[in-house]
Amino acid sequence: MSGELGTFTHSEALTLGVELELQLVSRRDYDLTRGATDLLGTMDYDGRFGEIKLEITESMIEVSTLPQARVAGIASDLRGLRDTLVRHCARNNIAVCGGGTHPFHRWAERRICPGERFDQIYQRYGYLAKQFTVFGQHIHVGCASADDAIWLTQALAEHVPAFIALSAASPFVDGVDTFFQSARLNAVSAFPLSGQCPPLGSWPEFVAHFEFLRDCGIVRSIKDLYWDVRPKPEYGTVEIRVCDTPLDVNTATALAALAQALCRHLLRTRPLLHAERWQHVARYNKFQACRYGMDAMLSDPVRRCQEPLRERVLALFDALAEDAAALDCTSWIDALRASVVDNDGGASWLRGWAAAHGNLNDVVREAAERLAGAGG
Numbered sequence: 001m002s003g004e005l006g007t008f009t010h011s012e013a014l015t016l017g018v019e020l021e022l023q024l025v026s027r028r029d030y031d032l033t034r035g036a037t038d039l040l041g042t043m044d045y046d047g048r049f050g051e052i053k054l055e056i057t058e059s060m061i062e063v064s065t066l067p068q069a070r071v072a073g074i075a076s077d078l079r080g081l082r083d084t085l086v087r088h089c090a091r092n093n094i095a096v097c098g099g100g101t102h103p104f105h106r107w108a109e110r111r112i113c114p115g116e117r118f119d120q121i122y123q124r125y126g127y128l129a130k131q132f133t134v135f136g137q138h139i140h141v142g143c144a145s146a147d148d149a150i151w152l153t154q155a156l157a158e159h160v161p162a163f164i165a166l167s168a169a170s171p172f173v174d175g176v177d178t179f180f181q182s183a184r185l186n187a188v189s190a191f192p193l194s195g196q197c198p199p200l201g202s203w204p205e206f207v208a209h210f211e212f213l214r215d216c217g218i219v220r221s222i223k224d225l226y227w228d229v230r231p232k233p234e235y236g237t238v239e240i241r242v243c244d245t246p247l248d249v250n251t252a253t254a255l256a257a258l259a260q261a262l263c264r265h266l267l268r269t270r271p272l273l274h275a276e277r278w279q280h281v282a283r284y285n286k287f288q289a290c291r292y293g294m295d296a297m298l299s300d301p302v303r304r305c306q307e308p309l310r311e312r313v314l315a316l317f318d319a320l321a322e323d324a325a326a327l328d329c330t331s332w333i334d335a336l337r338a339s340v341v342d343n344d345g346g347a348s349w350l351r352g353w354a355a356a357h358g359n360l361n362d363v364v365r366e367a368a369e370r371l372a373g374a375g376g
Contacts, residue, residue, distance in 0.1 A: 008146035011236030015142035030364035032059035049080030100170025100184030100244030146203035161289035167243035169346025181293030199275035257332035277301035
C-alpha cells in the first residue's frame with residue numbers, strides 16, 4: 001500500500017463529522033478582511049466543540065466538529081463553534097458569515113495563509129489558489145471498512161446534485177448576480193483533479209488508482225484529490241464535498257442528517273450501482289444543479305430519461321423515512337423538505353436581501369447576523 005495514502009483508519013459506521021469554511025468580513029464595509037492568523041493567535045478556545053483552524057487565505061476560517069454518533073451532537077458542536085467564533089471575532093471588529101462565495105470581494109487582494117501546505121498549493125496552482133477563496137461544507141460519514149468507503153463513494157455520486165441544490169448559497173460573484181444558485185463550484189472545477197471519482201469497485205482498486213496517479217507525478221496525498229465525494233482514509237470516512245457553506249448552522253446540521261440517513265439507506269438496501277453510466281452524465285447533472293438549483297432537470301442514464309430534481313429529492317426524503325427515524329433525525333429531514341416545498345433556499349434568501357437593500361454590503365451584514373443566531 002502507498003505510504004502516502006496510509007491505512008484506512010477504523011471508525012464506527014455512520015458516525016458524523018462536519019467541516020464549515022466561513023467568511024471573515026470587516027464590520028466597516030462587510031468586505032472580506034485579512035484577519036484569520038491574528039484571530040487564531042488571540043483565541044483562548046479549549047477545543048470542547050471541535051477545531052477552529054486556518055484555511056487557504058487570510059479571509060477564511062474553518063471549523064470542524066468532533067465525531068458524533070447522532071446529528072444532535074453535530075448541532076450542539078456547530079452551535080458551540082459558531083458562538084465561540086462570533087464572540088472572538090467581535091473582539092477584533094470582525095464579523096463571520098456563511099454562504100458559498102463573498103458577493104463582491106476582489107480575489108487579487110487575498111493573501112495566502114502561512115504554512116507549508118498552503119504555500120505548496122499557491123506555488124502549484126498560482127492565482128487559482130486565491131480564487132479558491134470560496135466556502136464549502138464537508139460532511140464525513142464513518143465507514144466500517146475501506147471497501148464500504150469506496151462503495152459509498154460510488155453510490156453517493158448520483159446524489160451529488162441533491163446536496164448541491166439543497167445547500168446552494170452563492171448566487172453573487174464579483175458584485176453581480178451570476179444567475180447560478182451555486183457559483184462556488186465553478187471555482188473548484190478549475191482544479192485538475194476536481195470532479196468525480198472514477199468507477200472503482202474496491203479499496204485495492206482505489207489504492208492502485210492512487211498509486212498510478214502518484215507514479216505519474218499527479219498526486220502526493222489524498223488531499224490532492226478534489227473529488228465531489230472521496231474516501232478519507234485517515235478519518236475512516238467517506239466525505240461529501242459539494243455543499244456550499246449554508247447561511248446558518250441549522251441548515252448545515254440538516255445536510256449532515258441527510259448524509260447520515262442516506263448512507264444508512266444505501267448500506268442497508270445495497271442498490272445495484274451503474275457507476276460507469278452515471279459517470280457519463282455527472283458533469284451535466286452537476287451543472288444543472290449549480291445553475292438552476294431545485295429547478296434543475298437531471299439526466300438518468302439508467303432509465304434514459306430526464307426528471308425534475310425537485311421531484312427526485314422529495315422522493316428521496318420519502319425513501320429515507322425508516323432510516324431517519326432509526327437515527328433520530330426525522331425533524332432535520334423534514335426541515336429540508338419544507339425548504340424545498342417553500343423554495344426558500346440560501347440563494348433565494350440572498351437575492352431577496354439584495355433586492356430589499358439595493359447593495360451587497362448590507363446583504364453580507366444580514367448574512368452575518370443570520371449566522372450569529374437569527375438562523376438558530
